[in-house]
Amino acid sequence: xxxxxxxxxxxxxxxxxxxxxxxxxxxxxxxxxxxxxxxxxxxxxxxxxxxxxxxxxxxxxxxxxxxxxxxxxxxxxxxxxxxxxxxxxxxxxxxxxxxxxxxxxxxxxxxxxxxxxxxxxxxxxxxxxxxxxxxxxxxxxxxxxxxxxxxxxxxxxxxxxxxxxxxxxxxxxxxxxxxxxxxxxxxxxxxxxxxxxxxxxxxxxxxxxxxxxxxxxxxxxxxxxxxxxxxxxxxxxxxxxxxxxxxxxxxxxxxxxxxxxxxxxxxxxxxxxxxxxxxxxxxxxxxxxxxxxxxxxxxxxxxxxxxxxxxxxxxxxxxxxxxxxxxxxxxxxxxxxxxxxxxxxxxxxxxxxxxxxxxxxxxxxxxxxxxxxxxxxxxxxxxxxxxxxxxxxxxxxxxxxxxxxxxxxxxxxxxxxxxxxxxxx
Amino acid sequence: xxxxxxxxxxxxxxxxxxxxxxxxxxxxxxxxxxxxxxxxxxxxxxxxxxxxxxxxxxxxxxxxxxxxxxxxxxxxxxxxxxxxxxxxxxxxxxxxxxxxxxxxxxxxxxxxxxxxxxxxxxxxxxxxxxxxxxxxxxxxxxxxxxxxxxxxxxxxxxxxxxxxxxxxxxxxxxxxxxxxxxxxxxxxxxxxxxxxxxxxxxxxxxxxxxxxxxxxxxxxxxxxxxxxxxxxxxxxxxxxxxxxxxxxxxxxxxxxxxxxxxxxxxxxxxxxxxxxxxxxxxxxxxxxxxxxxxxxxxxxxxxxxxxxxxxxxxxxxxxxxxxxxxxxxxxxxxxxxxxxxxxxxxxxxxxxxxxxxxxxxxxxxxxxxxxxxxxxxxxxxxxxxxxxxxxxxxxxxxxxxxxxxxxxxxxxxxxxxxxxxxxxx
Numbered sequence: 001x002x003x004x005x006x007x008x009x010x011x012x013x014x015x016x017x018x019x020x021x022x023x024x025x026x027x028x029x030x031x032x033x034x035x036x037x038x039x040x041x042x043x044x045x046x047x048x049x050x051x052x053x054x055x056x057x058x059x060x061x062x063x064x065x066x067x068x069x070x071x072x073x074x075x076x077x078x079x080x081x082x083x084x085x086x087x088x089x090x091x092x093x094x095x096x097x098x099x100x101x102x103x104x105x106x107x108x109x110x111x112x113x114x115x116x117x118x119x120x121x122x123x124x125x126x127x128x129x130x131x132x133x134x135x136x137x138x139x140x141x142x143x144x145x146x147x148x149x150x151x152x153x154x155x156x157x158x159x160x161x162x163x164x165x166x167x168x169x170x171x172x173x174x175x176x177x178x179x180x181x182x183x184x185x186x187x188x189x190x191x192x193x194x195x196x197x198x199x200x201x202x203x204x205x206x207x208x209x210x211x212x213x214x215x216x217x218x219x220x221x222x223x224x225x226x227x228x229x230x231x232x233x234x235x236x237x238x239x240x241x242x243x244x245x246x247x248x249x250x251x252x253x254x255x256x257x258x259x260x261x262x263x264x265x266x267x268x269x270x271x272x273x274x275x276x277x278x279x280x281x282x283x284x285x286x287x288x289x290x291x292x293x294x295x296x297x298x299x300x301x302x303x304x305x306x307x308x309x310x311x312x313x314x315x316x317x318x319x320x321x322x323x324x325x326x327x328x329x330x331x332x333x334x335x336x337x338x339x340x341x342x343x344x345x346x347x348x349x350x351x352x353x354x355x356x357x358x359x360x361x362x363x364x365x366x367x368x369x370x371x372x373x374x375x376x377x378x379x380x381x382x383x384x385x386x387x388x389x390x391x392x393x394x395x396x397x398x399x400x401x402x403x404x405x406x407x408x409x410x411x412x413x414x415x416x417x418x419x420x421x422x423x424x425x
Numbered sequence: 426x427x428x429x430x431x432x433x434x435x436x437x438x439x440x441x442x443x444x445x446x447x448x449x450x451x452x453x454x455x456x457x458x459x460x461x462x463x464x465x466x467x468x469x470x471x472x473x474x475x476x477x478x479x480x481x482x483x484x485x486x487x488x489x490x491x492x493x494x495x496x497x498x499x500x501x502x503x504x505x506x507x508x509x510x511x512x513x514x515x516x517x518x519x520x521x522x523x524x525x526x527x528x529x530x531x532x533x534x535x536x537x538x539x540x541x542x543x544x545x546x547x548x549x550x551x552x553x554x555x556x557x558x559x560x561x562x563x564x565x566x567x568x569x570x571x572x573x574x575x576x577x578x579x580x581x582x583x584x585x586x587x588x589x590x591x592x593x594x595x596x597x598x599x600x601x602x603x604x605x606x607x608x609x610x611x612x613x614x615x616x617x618x619x620x621x622x623x624x625x626x627x628x629x630x631x632x633x634x635x636x637x638x639x640x641x642x643x644x645x646x647x648x649x650x651x652x653x654x655x656x657x658x659x660x661x662x663x664x665x666x667x668x669x670x671x672x673x674x675x676x677x678x679x680x681x682x683x684x685x686x687x688x689x690x691x692x693x694x695x696x697x698x699x700x701x702x703x704x705x706x707x708x709x710x711x712x713x714x715x716x717x718x719x720x721x722x723x724x725x726x727x728x729x730x731x732x733x734x735x736x737x738x739x740x741x742x743x744x745x746x747x748x749x750x751x752x753x754x755x756x757x758x759x760x761x762x763x764x765x766x767x768x769x770x771x772x773x774x775x776x777x778x779x780x781x782x783x784x785x786x787x788x789x790x791x792x793x794x795x796x797x798x799x800x801x802x803x804x805x806x807x808x809x810x811x812x813x814x815x816x817x818x819x820x821x822x823x824x825x826x827x828x829x830x831x832x833x834x835x836x837x838x839x840x841x842x843x844x845x846x847x848x849x850x
Contacts, residue, residue, distance in 0.1 A: 111806040111827075113538070143594045146571045149773050150807035156774075157811075164773070166600070169568045170591050174606045181599045348574050348589070349581075376801065381536040382575035386582075402536075 005056045008063065012134035019129045022101060023055065026290050033292045037232055039272050041265065043258030044235050050242050054289070058245060059131040062091060066135070071194045074136035076121060077144055078286075078316035078342065079167055081183055083335050086248070087198045087206035088190040093132050094244030095121060095139065098288030100405045102127035109154050115374040116404035117288065118147045125158050132245070136161065138193050140186075143167050144346045145379050163189055171340065171347060180336045187332070203331045207323045213248050216255035217317045223262045224306050225364055227279070228271030230262040233305020234295050240312045241289045273304045278425040281361050283309035283387075284372035284380045286316070291405060294372055297414050303421045306364040309357050310372075315343060345379035353383065354390050361396050368397040368424040370417070375404045397424045430481045433488065437559035444554045447526060448480065451715050458717045462657055464697050466690065468683030469660050475667050479714070483670060484556040487516060491560070496619045499561035501546060502569055503711075503741035503767065504592055506608055508760050511631035511673070512623045513615040518557050519669030520546060520564065523713030525830045527552035534579050540799040541829040542713065543572045550583050557670070561586065563618050565611075568592050569771045570804050588614055596765070596772060605761045612757070628756045632748045638673050641680035642742045648687045649731050650789055652704070653696030655687040658730020659720050665737045666714045698729045703850040706786050708734035708812075709797035709805045711741075716830060719797055722839050728846045731789040734782050735797075740768060770804035778808065779815050786821050793822040793849040795842075800829045822849045 009016055030051055034044075050058070062072055071090040073080075076097060085092040100116065101123035110122055124130035133139065141152035142165040156162045166182050168175030187198050196202070217240065224236060239255055246254075265271070280303045282295065287310060295305055309315060319341050322334040343353035361369055369391060371384040384400050391398040399420040403409055434441055455476055459469075475483070487497055496515040498505075501522060510517040525541065526548035535547055549555035558564065566577035566589045581587045591607050593600030612623050621627070642665065649661060664680055671679075690696070705728045707720065712735060720730055734740060744766050747759040768778035786794055794816060796809040809825050816823040824845040828834055 109810060111803070111810060113801055113806065114803065143773060146771070146803040147807070149594060150770070150804055153774055154807065154811055166593075166595050166597065168591075169574060169594070172591065174603050175591070178599050178603060345575070346571070348568060349578050376538055376803070378536070378539070378571040378801070378803075379575055381538065382572070382579065385534060385536060386579055 005060065008060060009055075009131060012131055013128060014131060014134055015128040018102075018127050019055070022099070022129045026099070027052075029290050029292070033296045034234060034238065037234065037272070039270070040235060041231055041258060041261050043254070043261045044238075046254045046257070047235070047238050047242055050246055051238070051289075054245060055131050058247075059135060061247070062093070062135060065091065066137075069194075071137040072135050073138045073140060073190065073193070074132055075140045076148065077140075077142045078311045079142050079144065079339055079344070080140045080165065081186065081335050081339060082210045083203065083206040083321055084183065084187050084198065085190055085206070086209050087202040088187075088194040089196045089202070090137075090190060090194050093136070094288065095133050095136070096124040096130035096288070097121040098291040098405070101129055110151055113376050114147050114151065115377045117286070117374055118151050120288075120405060122151070122155065122158075125155070133159075138163055138189070140165060144344065145377065147376070167346070169346060169348060176336065176340050179340055180332070183332060183336055183339070198328065200326065200328055200331065203328060204323055207321045207331065207335070209248050211320045211323065212252045213243060213255075214317045214320055216252045216259065217243065219259045220255055220262070221307065221314065223259060223266065226266045227365060228269075228275045228277065229273055229279075229304050229306065230265035230271060231258075232272045232299055233280075233282070233308075234292060234299055237287060237292070237295055237305070237308060237312065240308060240317070241287070243317070244312070245289075278303045278367045278421050279306045279365055280304065280421075281307045281309060281357070281364055281366035281369045282313070282372055283357050283360075283369050284384065285374045285377055286311035287372075288312060293405070293407070293410065294370070294401060294403065294413065297410065297417050298370065298421075301414060301418045301421050302425070303417075306366055307360050309353075309360050311344070314356075314360065315353075345383045350383065354387060357387065358390070358394050358396065361394075366396070368399065368420060370420070371398060371400045373400075373402050375402050430485065433485060434480075434556060437556055438553060439556060439559055440553040443527075443552050444480070447524070447554045451524070452477075454715050454717070458721045459659060459663065462659065462697070464695070465660060466656055466683060466686050468679070468686045469663075471679045471682070472660070472663050472667055475671055476663070476714075479670060480556050483672075484560060486672065487518070487560060490516065491562075494619075496562040497560050498563045498565060498615065498618070499557055500565045501573065502565075502567045503736045504567050504569065504764055504769070505565045505590065506611065506760050506764055507635045508628065508631040508746055509608065509612050509623065510615055511634050512627040513612075513619040514621045514627070515562075515615060515619050518561070519713065520558050520561070521549040521555035521713070522546040523716040523830070526554055535576055538801050539572050539576065540802045542711070542799055543576050545713075545830065547576070547580065547583075550580070558584075563588055563614070565590060569769065570802065572801070592771070594771060594773060601761065601765050604765055605758070608757060608761055608764070623753065625751065625753055625756065628753060629748055632746045632756065632760070634673050636745045636748065637677045638668060638680075639742045639745055641677045641684065642668065644684045645680055645687070646732065646739065648684060648691065651691045652790060653694075653700045653702065654698055654704075654729050654731065655690035655696060656683075657697045657724055658705075658707070658733075659717065659724055662712060662717070662720055662730070662733060662737065665733065665742070666712070668742070669713075669737070703728045703792045703846050704731045704790055705729065705846075706732045706734060706782070706789055706791035706794045707738070707797055708782050708794050709809065710799045710802055711736035712797075713737060718830070718832070718835065719795070719826060719828065719838065722835065722842050723795065723846075726839060726843045726846050727850070728842075731791055732785050734778075734785050736769070739781075739785065740778075770808045775808065779812060782812065783815070783819050783821065786819075791821070793824065793845060795845070796823060796825045798825075798827050800827050
């Protein structure tokens, strides 16, 4: 890939040598984790291709569209309202935060005790290896957890186009008013960036594109309720991960094509794991590309992952935006309503999330739940402690895992996961 | 003390055996750290007495007042508006959070990677050793950092009288509106608790009591600008710490009496440390009683602490509330104005704090600044990283310390502090 896109990456100011190393590791990881799987659906070929071109063709396509005036907005969080970005004719992409890079440099600007996701986002910037970040016309940060909120102050010293969105911490009326005001402010900022006014028509289009993507993912999720599973948890996670990068309409088509195939598979009783494979619900922190460590360990330990209660999964995708409003104001209200339901652990209290985990465990016929938290992610770590008693009451076995992106604890994690799988099997 | 107050503590549901142990350690610590100091002002006798009776006479007095209808409100944060509590005729006290206790039990409900202050507050509850907590009619939590915000969900399972105040994360107009709404809601809650309506007169009285306390502390702080210092940093910190517990009017008188003496000392050139002792400004996380580890290390390493940029120090005390309003609404606005200025690291951006540190370093003629953060306190840890370049630009030497309440790292800290003191001396 390097030779073909070298000029493009260079023009983005990237470090080609470092980037080549990253791509080599990423490619090897993808081969080991994904291509080694048995009995994958053919529909995953599309995702293999997307991943092989994740820093190449997709960037080229985005840059070409930018030549035609389509601005690029980068984000680190599912609270950034995609409907509004699309309404202004811009592209929304998730920014790299799933792998350790340039950690020595990172720890000169952030405390060592910062979660891997935040450190990673800084590593990609400091190491100059994220073409999404370097292509973005606007980078959106958000006041979610302390780590992100405070680290954006440091990121602001490294980039010139950071926009920070404030977010509420409760689900009170005042909190909703804050979210509304921030979404309105964001809409103005995106209009200014693109020069395109947000209208009823463009908002409806933005909502339609975004809802269609979510609906395709809902379809995929529903098919994972089948027993045996027609698709691995890793492949389904990959689809969620790719949803942050890919052109949305093409992505939607590809997921729907995959779902057509999975429906056939279910009819024909074609599965990726044997019957009675223990079914696990993953819950907790988001897993950005290429953070596949724990799912890989789970699915190579005799279990199948049937769902993700995560921002890269159902927490990020589950609610649709009501598109019935007939003016900008009511559509904006509908967007606020939709995002205000997100049960991120930054909210307090956050009982909805516990209820949702229980519901998912039932819907997906999970035999157990793995609560996954990144080290130093206090919101999800503390919720995981509280969830233990709730899951016990519900009779749902739960394993609490805290880890980061380093491979060092893989063996230890595997031992714990295997013991858990054996227990619930 | 045990025999005299045993019945009282028992009636509060405390664990007498555990509490005796705590008091023994606390008493020994106080003797080692405070009573061993040379050349202390006589005015510190009052604070010695207060500390010797911190769980005894002060609790007795509060409980007696409660018999007469004076409710007790406990708090963990300087954002809880004392003016409003006093206006409703209630007492505001800081709750225990300065020492490790019952850590094994704490780590069953909170992640190990939680800051010492939060763990301590849980330890005092789980160990049943905080008479303030057990006396409180209302415990106020606040959505400041992730650790506190999320841990209140767990505390809510341990106590029946927790009130959680939401707080903003920025200094925007919407953020101020949120603080205002939360202070109004809190005023209603305190009125309901006490049965006393908050009126212009009672608010003015609440503001007067609280401002007088702050003004006395400002006087004390101003006297610490003298070189050589008429009072140790430890003793001045103790006054700040006691301000959270003591009856406010008596406290104000005692600080003013101490200041009278310090003025005489300055006139007579009586000091606690030799001339040219290196002067250090402490900055960062709050130090609750009996968290004296780092100041003790500093002042036994040949330096004197001249100021605290901390919630237990100038950050908590520096601004007065305007008392000129003639109705409840304008007095409430003045209270909001005053608290909205607090430059806590939970805000983003928080440039005011950096400016304040530079200003304090100049005002107090500090030779260096120690940035103190509790382990896992992301807001202050991340700000400390960012402050390094600012302090370098200002030519102010800075040392970054991360620690907790355990004595284990004391030797290592002493080595680092001594090297810093030597460098700036």
